[in-house]
Amino acid sequence: MRDVAVIGVGMNDWGELWQDSLRTIWMQAALAALADAGVDRVDAITVGCMSGGLFVGQEHLAALLADELGMAGVPATRVESACASGGLAVKAGFMEIAAGLADIVLVTGVEKMTDVSGEDATAALATAADQELEVFHGATFPGLYAMMARAHMVKYGTTPEQLAAVAVKNHRHGLANPHAQFRRAITVEEVLSSTMVAEPLHILDCSPITDGAAAVVLADLDTARRLAKGRPIVRIAGIGHATDRMALHSRTDMPTLPATTAATQKALAMAKKQLSDVQVIELHDCFTIAEIMVLEAMGVCPPGQGGQLAPSGRTALGGDLPVNPSGGLKSKGHPVGATGVAQVVEITTQLRGEAGERQVAGVRVGLTQNMGGTGASTLVHVLEVVS
C-alpha cells in the first residue's frame, strides 16, 4: 500500500448561498484545492454527497461534476454515508492511490441544502435514520440525538449548561475562520434561552442547514514531494472506518458511540500512534451532545466525563487538546456531504502551520472524526506532518 499525502485544500465560504447552485459551490472548492495543489489534471475524482436527489433532484453527481470541471473522461465516484459521506470520499480517494490505481485524486464533498423548505430539509436529513423503525414514527435527527442526550444526562449527570459550553467554544473558534457560516460569539444563556427543538436540545445546540463544499487533492508521497514547493508535507497516516446498529434503540448502551471507538482505534493503529500523540481534533459536533460523546468514545476522557471538557477549557484553542478549531459543524456549518472533507482541510491547514489566528502551535499529528446518522457509520483519519 502506497503512502498518501494531502497536497492541496480548498473551500468556499459556507452559508445560505441563494445565488449559488450545487455545481457552482462545488466548483469553487474544487478549483481552490487544485490551485493550492498546483495541479490542473487529476487521475480520479471522488464526491461525497448525502442527498443530491432529495435536495436538488440530481443524482449521478460524480460524472456531472467531473464534466463541470472540464474533466469529463476522468473516473469519478460518488459515495454516500449520510453525514459521513465526506469522510468516506477521503477514504475512497485514498484507496485509489494506495492501491496504485491513481497518483493524484481530487477528493470533494458538497451539499446544497437551502433550496428546499426547512421541513423538507428535516425530512431529507431524516433519511439517515431508520425509515421503518424510527422516522415512520416521527423521529427527527435532533430528536434522536436529544434522546441520547437525555440518556447521557440521566446516567452521568451531564447538564444543559455543559452542552451549551460546547456551542459557545465552537462559536468562539469560528470567529477566526473566514469560511465559517456563523462568525459571532454566543453565551451559555443565549443557548439555553434559544428555541427548543427537541428537549433538551435548543436550536443553538444544533448545527445549521448550510450550503457548502470542500475539496482536498491527494497524491502518492513521491508526487507530493515533487510538488511540495517547501511547504510541510501532510500524510494521511491512518484510516479507521466502522459501522454500528442503525436504529438508536438497537444499541446496547444508547449514550455511547461504539463505531467512533472502533474507528479511532483502527486509525491510530494504522498510523502507529497513540491517542496521546494527537494534538488537534476536528470532530462531528452535529449537536453539542455529539462532541461530548465522541470525546468519551475516543478515550480523551472516561465515559460520563465528557461534559466537563468544554467548561474546563481543555478543548478550546489554547487548551491542551484543541477540538474543532475551525468552529466545528456548529459555527462553520454542516453541508452534510462536505463536512468530512472540510475536517481534513482544517487539519491539513493546521499541520502546515497556515491556520492564522486559529493556529494550534507546533502541531504535527491531527485527527478527524466524521459520523453519519446517530453514529451508525464513522470515519476517522489520522494525519501527520512528514519530515
Added chain:
Amino acid sequence: MSVGIVGYGSYIPRRRIRLADIAKVWGADAESYERGLELHEKSVPARDEDTITMSVTAARRALARAQIDPSEIGAVYVGSESHPYAVKPTGTVVAEAIGAVPALHCADLEFACKAGSEGMFLASALVKAGDMRFALAIGADTSQGAPGDALEYSAAAGAAAFIFGSERLVATLDAQSSFTTDTPDFWRREYMRYPQHTGRFTGEPAYFKHILGAARMLFEKSGTKPSDFAYAVFHQPNGKFPMRVGQMLGFRREQLETGWLSPWLGNTYSGASPMGLTAILDVAKPGDRIFMVSFGSGAGSDGFVFTVTGRIEEVRDLAPRTRVQLDTNKLYVDYGTYAKLRGKIRLAE
C-alpha cells in the same frame, strides 16, 4: 342452539370537552344547553384516533373476554358514520390487526346511529345460521357536528365491540326485532362535511316512533314486559331522550341508569346504545335480562333481548370496564384545541 355474546369490549378516548367551553365560544347559554340536553361534557378523540383505531382497541378487549382464537372469527362488521375512508373498509383493518384474516367475511355498515346494532343483527344471524363459529360486530364513531350547531354539543367518540357465537356465552340473545321506515330526520349528503338535522322533527316522528315501534314488537316476540328486565338501554343522543322513551315504555329510572352514559360521554352515534350495553354487562349478574333498542336516523331501530350467564363473572375483569374509562383518567381540552383536533380549522393547502 343458543346464540349470544361471547366477549364484549369498549373504548372511550381520554379527552373531554365541557359543554360550557363550547357555549362560551358561540355566545350560547351553556346552562340552557346542559339542562335542555341533559349533557355536561363529551369525549373527544385525539388526532391519532379514529373509528378504525377505536374499533381495534374495542375488538381486542372483546377478544380478551371471549378467550377465543381470532382466526375462528368468520365475519367482521363495523358500523359507523365516520369511517376514515369513504371507500375502503374499516373492517379489513380491524380484521388484519386482530389476526382474523384471511378466512372471513367483512363489511362496513352505515345507518346513522344504528350502524353498530346492525352489525350485531348480522353477526348473530350468521352464527345462528350455522355458517361460522364466531362473528364480530362493532359500533364506533368520531362523528362531527357543525361549529356552533346544536349537534356540536353532543357529537362524541367511542366504540363497542361484541363477538357473537353459540358457545362460551356471557349473555344469550333471546329475541330480536327491527322497525324501519323512510324518515329523513337527519342525514349527510356525500362530500358534505357535516350532517343536517330537522330540529324537532327528529323527536317524535323519528326517535320515539321507531324505538317505541321496535320495543313493542320486541315485547310481543319475546313475551315479556318491562318488569322482567334488570336493565334497559336505548339510543342516547342526549341525556333526556333515553330516559323519556324508557319511562314511556314502562321502565323505571333504576333500570335505565346503568346503561345511561350520554350525560358525561355525549352521543357516540353508532356506539351509543352498544356502549350502554357494555356498561350493563360490566355489572350485570347471571340471570339478569337486558332490553336494548337502538335508533338510527333515516330511520330505524333494532331491538335485542339478552340474558346474562354465569360465565360473565369469570371474564368481565379481563378488560377495562366502560364506566371506569368514562369516569377516570380524563384529559380536558379547550375549544381551540378541540377545533384543532377535530380538523375544524382551515389549514394552508
Added chain:
Amino acid sequence: MSSLTSARLVREFPARYRFEGATCRGCGAVLFPARLLCPHCGGRSFEPRTLRREGTVATFTVIHVASAAFRQETPYVLAVIDLADGARCTCQLVDVDPAQVRIGMPVRLEFRRIQEAGEAGVIAYGHKAVPA
C-alpha cells in the same frame, strides 16, 4: 416526500398491526420486527412470536420542530421503549403531559393512526405508547 406506498405498508402489517416479531432459535434473542438474520449470533432460524404490548420508557425527548408529516402534532413525545419481551422499539408516547414523562415509566402500546399521505392519501396505522 411520502414513502407511504401501499405495497410497503402491507409488508409491514405483521409488525405494525399485530406486533409480530421472532425469537432466534440459536441464541434466544427477541427481534422486533423479524429479520432474515440474527444480528447477535448470525442465526437464520426463528420462531415467530407475537410480542406483548407492554414496556417501560428507556429514554425520550419532546419534539418541537418536526417534518411536514408531523407538523400538526408538535410538541410530541418520542420515546425508546424497553418492551416486556426483551426487544426495544421507537414510537410516540401520547395521552400524557410531556412534563410528566419519566425514564422507567410503564406504558402500553395502543393502536393509533401514525401518518397519512395527505388528505386524500392512504392512512398508515401502527402503535403508540400510552401510560399504563
